[in-house]
Amino acid sequence: xxxxxxxxxxxxxxxxxxxxTSEELVKExxxxxxxxxxxxxxxxxxxxxxxxxxxTDSLLSGIPYGVKDNYSTKDIxxxxxxxxxxxxxxxxxxxAVEHLNATGAIKVNKTAMDEFGMGGTGTTGHTGIQRxxxxxxxxxxxxxxxxxxxxxxxxxxxxxGSDTGDSIRKPAAYCGIVGYKPTYGMISRYGLFPFASxxxxxxxxxxxxxxxxxxxxxxxxxxxxxxxSWDSSxxxxxxxxxxxxxxxxxxxxxxxxxxxxxxxxxKELLAHLDNFHKTVEKCRSLGMIVEEVSVSDALLKAEPSxxxxxxxxxxxSNLSNLTGICFGPRGKxxxxxxxxxxxxxxxxxxxxxxxxxxxxxxxxxxxxxRYFKNAGRVRRLLVDKWKELFASYDAVILPVGSGxxxxxxxxxxxxxEDTAILEEHLQIGNFGGFPSIxxxxxxxxxxxVGVNITGNCYDDENVLNIAYALESAMNYKGQIAKEVx
Amino acid sequence: xxxxxxxxxxxxxxxxxxTNTKVFSAAKNAYSETPNTxxxxxxxxxxxxxxxxxxxxxxxxLMASIILNCSQPEYIYFxxxxxxxxxxxxxxxxxxxxxxxPVGIYGKVEYECEGELKxxxxxxxxxxxxxxxxxHFYSTTNIDYNRAGVPLLELVTEPDIHxxxxxxxxxxxxxxxxQYAGISEADSKKGQIRCDVNISLMDASLDExxxxxxGTRTEIKNxxxxxxxxxxxxxxxxxxxxxxESGGVIEQETRRWDEESGTTIRxxxxxxxxxxxxxxxxxIPKFKINQEWLExxxxxxxxxxxxxxxxxxxxxxxSSYDAGVLVxxxxxxxxxxxxxxxxxxxxxxxxxxxxxxxxxxxxxxxxIDEFYIVPTMLKQIIDALKDGFLSSKQAKEVFAKxxxxxxxxxxxINKENAQISNKEELAHIIGDILNINQxxxxxxxxxxxxxxxxFVGQVMKNTKGKANPVLTKEILQEELNKR
Numbered sequence: 001x002x003x004x005x006x007x008x009x010x011x012x013x014x015x016x017x018x019x020x021t022s023e024e025l026v027k028e029x030x031x032x033x034x035x036x037x038x039x040x041x042x043x044x045x046x047x048x049x050x051x052x053x054x055x056t057d058s059l060l061s062g063i064p065y066g067v068k069d070n071y072s073t074k075d076i077x078x079x080x081x082x083x084x085x086x087x088x089x090x091x092x093x094x095x096a097v098e099h100l101n102a103t104g105a106i107k108v109n110k111t112a113m114d115e116f117g118m119g120g121t122g123t124t125g126h127t128g129i130q131r132x133x134x135x136x137x138x139x140x141x142x143x144x145x146x147x148x149x150x151x152x153x154x155x156x157x158x159x160x161g162s163d164t165g166d167s168i169r170k171p172a173a174y175c176g177i178v179g180y181k182p183t184y185g186m187i188s189r190y191g192l193f194p195f196a197s198x199x200x201x202x203x204x205x206x207x208x209x210x211x212x213x214x215x216x217x218x219x220x221x222x223x224x225x226x227x228x229s230w231d232s233s234x235x236x237x238x239x240x241x242x243x244x245x246x247x248x249x250x251x252x253x254x255x256x257x258x259x260x261x262x263x264x265x266x267k268e269l270l271a272h273l274d275n276f277h278k279t280v281e282k283c284r285s286l287g288m289i290v291e292e293v294s295v296s297d298a299l300l301k302a303e304p305s306x307x308x309x310x311x312x313x314x315x316x317s318n319l320s321n322l323t324g325i326c327f328g329p330r331g332k333x334x335x336x337x338x339x340x341x342x343x344x345x346x347x348x349x350x351x352x353x354x355x356x357x358x359x360x361x362x363x364x365x366x367x368x369x370r371y372f373k374n375a376g377r378v379r380r381l382l383v384d385k386w387k388e389l390f391a392s393y394d395a396v397i398l399p400v401g402s403g404x405x406x407x408x409x410x411x412x413x414x415x416x417e418d419t420a421i422l423e424e425h426l427q428i429g430n431f432g433g434f435p436s437i438x439x440x441x442x443x444x445x446x447x448x449v450g451v452n453i454t455g456n457c458y459d460d461e462n463v464l465n466i467a468y469a470l471e472s473a474m475n476y477k478g479q480i481a482k483e484v485x
Numbered sequence: 486x487x488x489x490x491x492x493x494x495x496x497x498x499x500x501x502x503x504t505n506t507k508v509f510s511a512a513k514n515a516y517s518e519t520p521n522t523x524x525x526x527x528x529x530x531x532x533x534x535x536x537x538x539x540x541x542x543x544x545x546x547l548m549a550s551i552i553l554n555c556s557q558p559e560y561i562y563f564x565x566x567x568x569x570x571x572x573x574x575x576x577x578x579x580x581x582x583x584x585x586x587p588v589g590i591y592g593k594v595e596y597e598c599e600g601e602l603k604x605x606x607x608x609x610x611x612x613x614x615x616x617x618x619x620x621h622f623y624s625t626t627n628i629d630y631n632r633a634g635v636p637l638l639e640l641v642t643e644p645d646i647h648x649x650x651x652x653x654x655x656x657x658x659x660x661x662x663x664q665y666a667g668i669s670e671a672d673s674k675k676g677q678i679r680c681d682v683n684i685s686l687m688d689a690s691l692d693e694x695x696x697x698x699x700g701t702r703t704e705i706k707n708x709x710x711x712x713x714x715x716x717x718x719x720x721x722x723x724x725x726x727x728x729x730e731s732g733g734v735i736e737q738e739t740r741r742w743d744e745e746s747g748t749t750i751r752x753x754x755x756x757x758x759x760x761x762x763x764x765x766x767x768x769i770p771k772f773k774i775n776q777e778w779l780e781x782x783x784x785x786x787x788x789x790x791x792x793x794x795x796x797x798x799x800x801x802x803x804s805s806y807d808a809g810v811l812v813x814x815x816x817x818x819x820x821x822x823x824x825x826x827x828x829x830x831x832x833x834x835x836x837x838x839x840x841x842x843x844x845x846x847x848x849x850x851x852x853i854d855e856f857y858i859v860p861t862m863l864k865q866i867i868d869a870l871k872d873g874f875l876s877s878k879q880a881k882e883v884f885a886k887x888x889x890x891x892x893x894x895x896x897x898i899n900k901e902n903a904q905i906s907n908k909e910e911l912a913h914i915i916g917d918i919l920n921i922n923q924x925x926x927x928x929x930x931x932x933x934x935x936x937x938x939x940f941v942g943q944v945m946k947n948t949k950g951k952a953n954p955v956l957t958k959e960i961l962q963e964e965l966n967k968r
Contacts, residue, residue: 078532190534193533224537225534225537227536227538227770316762320567320569321530325574326531327529337569364760
């Protein structure tokens with residue numbers, strides 16, 4: 001590897017000075033793609049015919065990148081890692097991809113994922129498991145598993161991801177990189193295959209905070225095709241990364257990070273929480289104020305179910321366009337119902353089917369009030385609580401997950417009761433549409449772990465600047481995965 | 486035998502044909518013979534596509550809501566109605582339910598049925614998207630997505646209608662409202678109007694205002710013409726009456742109107758009713774309807790049929806009958822107003838339209854927009870008639886010839902061959918004739934009145950029939966008196 005371990009700004013400088021050509025970068029990136037594919041199975045499609053491009057003033061011009069396979073890419077297979085779309089070649093680009101095309105960035109692959117973004121393991125896609133590059137017996141996390149693996153292994157400096165619960169921010173932590181989902185609607189969702197529309201966010205995975213700022217600066221903006229997008233032309237993320245955080249106020253939530261709440265804690269969990277508190281100290285040493293706050297345990301305990309109910313309900317409806325009639329492999333049968341059944345029975349993995357059944361159940365007339373409507377109410381309570389925190393604090397800082405990535409063979413997509421809130425709290429960022437970024441904050445068992453910073457809607461500049469300052473005070477910026485086992 | 490009172494409610498779906506694009510996609514909103522030409526990715530439910538609300542469709546829907554005296558919501562929401570059907574590629578329809586409030590709730594409309602003013606309460610009116618159309622063949626079905634996503638207004642009434650006649654009168658009233666307001670052509674021939682009808686019977690001697698006295702209702706789906714509505718209601722009243730009379734009970738069920746057999750056929754019972762799993766559409770943020778916009782919409786409502794009719798009677802002096810005929814179709818009323826604008830006298834225009842033009846339209850089964858003789862051409866005929874270049878018989882001939890040969894009427898109005906209406910000229914001709922008929926003058930003076938007709942005949946013979954008959958008689962009388 002000669003170049004692909006570098007940051008966007010470093011690559012741009014080399015390109016501008018003529019020390020390397022875009023064509024050379026693309027070749028290296030493609031060759032790395034094939035290596036990483038063999039080892040970690042990170043891609044659905046590698047675009048071997050990708051060629052270098054023109055280098056302009058745009059920081060992203062001529063530099064390779066990857067796209068999660070749930071983004072619609074014109075004339076390029078886009079499967080959402082599902083058999084229901086295994087041959088689907090869209091005729092239009094997602095808005096985010098259009099924006100990157102306009103900067104002259106070079107797409108080199110489509111990254112594998114949990115089927116339609118539903119899953120946090122990277123094991124449910126139709127092309128198989130995305131292995132963690134630090135330890136291939138471990139999970140990479142999901143659902144942006146391929147994007148996280150590729151960025152962590154230095155295939156390119158960034159890849160697009162999507163985040164409905166924590167699908168950018170968790171795999172980023174497990175792979176030792178940065179994962180950022182901006183405020184809801186800052187990046188248009190047009191062309192992103194929907195999972196749960198009210199929770200879906202586009203975002204990016206990178207190896208440093210400035211790169212995340214550069215990419216989102218390029219892809220954000222109001223889109224006439226997405227009514228939930230908004231005008232962010234006054235927000236300049238890269239420019240906001242000054243590192244000046246003196247007097248910024250952060251808080252963490254006692255009920256989530258207190259070791260006493262985890263009587264059966266594993267060694268990994270204890271080490272992870274200790275590491276988190278070290279990071280908190282780091283923040284204080286940078287002149288930030290970090291305080292402990294308390295949030296009702298009952299409210300926090302309800303959080304994971306709220307997510308399941310809302311996301312499954314919306315998914316049931318969003319995925320009902322997958323019938324194999326207008327697109328996707330046509331099912332067999334004597335009539336349209338039999339054809340759709342055949343298509344969906346063969347196309348969806350068992351995990352998705354389970355979620356669709358849950359979604360359908362909670363929306364049924366007799367259940368809607370008890371499940372779906374109540375979930376909406378608790379969502380509102382949680383968001384209000386977080387907004388209340390943002391009235392006093394610039395951001396909430398919390399550890400990501402309960403430690404490093406879990407093992408593949410021991411993995412099931414089922415919650416461990418004790419650590420449920422620790423595993424799932426990032427979903428609150430989706431409930432409220434809050435800007436939220438995960439950065440690596442060290443190692444547990446020689447495996448990377450992450451810390452998350454989440455701020456109030458539209459306050460992305462503040463959140464990125466805090467993350468940038470903290471990143472600068474630690475040694476994990478730009479790290480490339482090294483197999484440790 | 487018990488006397489029954491029918492209680493009928495209508496769900497009237499009307500495509501809004503007057504927006505440029507569809508309600509949530511940028512595809513053209515236009516009727517097309519060529520299938521699948523007005524289609525954008527959203528209309529076929531491609532992954533990642535998102536709905537974008539057409540503001541003009543909301544504006545027109547709010548206008549309909551105002552006209553129906555409904556209350557308008559503070560915020561507009563849309564909802565998803567989830568069910569699988571091949572005409573709906575997303576397998577959910579974006580629509581509005583009653584909670585949150587749609588574009589209009591709780592209104593009331595007045596309409597005329599056989600000269601009597603009736604009132605009907607509106608439960609709600611909402612904006613939604615139409616589905617694709619299916620063409621069924623022997624072993625296959627073709628899907629045409631041109632219609633998918635066309636804005637559709639659904640009007641739901643309370644069961645305030647009591648007969649098929651009233652139902653049709655109400656629907657005709659609504660069609661006229663939609664046409665006059667510029668919301669829709671409301672052409673059922675193009676499939677733009679589709680109705681569901683619910684019917685129950687109650688003992689006519691009981692208090693209608695107490696819902697406990699109401700019978701069990703059945704819903705009849707997919708009635709696509711006004712004639713169908715009439716027949717379906719009459720059939721269903723008869724069917725329910727027979728069930729009740731034979732001691733049976735009416736089951737709450739959904740039935741389908743079968744045009745071919747002229748009967749309603751059971752589709753499903755209440756127990757099998759589909760659970761549509763409604764929830765608020767997450768891709769469309771709620772948006773506030775401000776008062777200024779509503780005021781603006783209110784002021785922009787065009788004059789409706791009832792207003793125009795009143796004006797024709799009060800200001801133009803037309804009979805109530807003629808005014809009623811003229812406003813029945815907006816296009817005809819527009820034609821009439823154009824005639825007035827270019828200076829045709831109101832009663833003359835009304836006569837020509839109600840007698841000659843509508844007759845011609847009915848004969849040819851065309852709309853007035855397709856009619857060859859536009860108002861300026863009609864004026865050529867009327868002016869020639871007024872100036873005496875045409876007799877009324879000739880005027881009708883020119884009218885027919887112009888239509889037949891598709892040539893302007895003036896081509897057929899030859900002033901050389903025109904009627905002689907010049908008084909002096911006629912007096913001269915008449916004088917000459919009298920001079921050589923002294924004997925006949927004597928006979929006339931002696932009381933043989935029919936000699937008068939002889940003189941008229943001579944004048945006509947002399948002028949090859951071009952003498953103005955009225956003037957001829959007038960002058961002849963004068964001249965005879967002088968002698």
